Amino acid sequence: MSAPSDLHVVLGAGGAIGSSVVRELAARGHRVRAVNRSGRVPALPGVEAHRGDITSAEGAKAACDGAHVVYHCAAPAYQRWVEEFPRMTDAVREGAVASGAKLIFADNLYMYGPVSTPMTEDMPYAARNPKGRVRAEMSEALLADHRSGRLRVAIGRASDYYGPGGVNTVVGATVFGAALQGKVARWVGPLDQPHSFSYLPDIARGLVTLGDDVRADGQAWHLPAAEPLTGRRFLDLVFAELGRPVKAAPLGRFMQRALGLVNPTVRALGETWYQRDRPFVTDASRFTRTFGPFTVTPNPDAVAATLDWYRANPTP
Template sequence: MQTILGANGPIGVELAKALKNYTDTIRLVSRNPKKVNETDLLLQADLTKREEVFRAIEGSKVVYLTIGFEYKLSVWQQLWPTLMQNVIDACIENKAKLVFFDNVYMIGGDNVKHMTEESPLSPTSKKGEIRAALNKMILDAIKTRKLQAIIARSADFYGAIKDKSALIEFVYKNLSANKKAQWLFNAKAKHSFTYIPDAGKATALLGNTPEAYNQIWHLPTDNQLLSGEEWIQLFAKEMDKSDKYQLVPAFVIKLASFFVPFMKEIYEMRYQYDRDYFFDSSKFEKFFNIKPTPYLVGMKETLEAFKQ
């Protein structure tokens, strides 16, 4: 049995679709799980509770942690370390392998200009400090407790999802409403995005490749370097909209953060948008001989999916 914790988020859904190529028994775990494949097993659980985590992982061969908590620092500080400790403990007790779907917040400052699996843990934000601590927990458990685990990292992602993607929120949704597209901090800076279907397929492949364990992997992401401005032009051309855009500079977000708490969360992560942000997945591509979906193709598939 292979189990997805946090199963109904965008990554969990794509992962479940891909896992049916590797196993006949998939368990989907969340507060309100919904089937992706007809044969999926559903388990309702509150994963903030230790006993629920152990119940969810019992009998699993591979556990995928894809849960996404509310994008709020206080929530992350309260919930993430405890959840990770419980998941590690339960995986070890059940002799299950762990695949952690992660972001790149633990890489900070100018290190985001070219991110590889060898990039140092260098957080420059509170959220980044939490992600670095989670990585360290897994790596320590691999070394000292014989945990078999993978850290699978993704850049910011895009695809046919309603939220949790800056590209969809600020570009697609505005253009769809005949408004100007928006971009944060610096529209001239290059920015990598991982295509969600690629991320789901690659995470399933990693989890079912014994040689991939006890390593960090960057999930396949097109290496074409597009700036925010060029992303807007790409969407605008395909959607037959104007490519004029509104830049939201740092001082505006800083000011808004005094009135809108969420803007404070955005301002803290500004280093990911005020300079080039390049996510290098060449390790994965070379090892598996797999190329990521080109941006133009992924964007067209995303727009087609939204139409349907």
């Protein structure tokens, strides 16, 4: 079928990245269909809610019907990626093909495995852990579809995210929520390793740029982020914004293993511990060379906005 000129469909619109993409699209004046299981989405001009299950081809086709661009921002629970993510993404591919839409996949950096230099898009997919291999295989399948002419695809990759709505993240409730409540802020890994963090509104702007620009097609792109921070510096920004000292402690490998005995999400962090115990830095220079200057949100401003959101949405 021929797609209308300006229907942008966001899958996983109830999640942190998906809801940020919905807001960015609405701010740019696009017509948006926000898809999730509950059908509850922010009340924004031009945004329609769609309650649907995209884990089947039928559900994905219904969700994507009439789309010009589809943003795949949905994901299973972290500990179920290996079992459920490929099947979900296969269904989304079928939905996008049926609608004739361009597909934007919100990806991460797991496929590269352990690295010793800043990550660029031309690095091999060297991950040997299950989650990294799943990410690599999904990317390879999507880009193969593009090369075959079956589906227009662009992939946007971000590092660990934080920002308004960012709860299920290593710097979410355990850092921002805990600090606001006067609890110990737990940092996953050593405090002295530089790490790239992606701010949710910046991720959304990057993904929508890929959706709007034909030059993005057929490639994976690292989305721009502010300068990398060590855990110590990140926590200093949180404490400075709060205006008071806060208790903080690193969650080391031994404690991660111990907590992982009873918590499957914490247990799953073990297979990617190399992202914590050494520099984990992304290079987005190819994005800015291609699409032009991109003003990222400075880390202090992003931390302040995230704390404001947590004040308004306290965690248990």
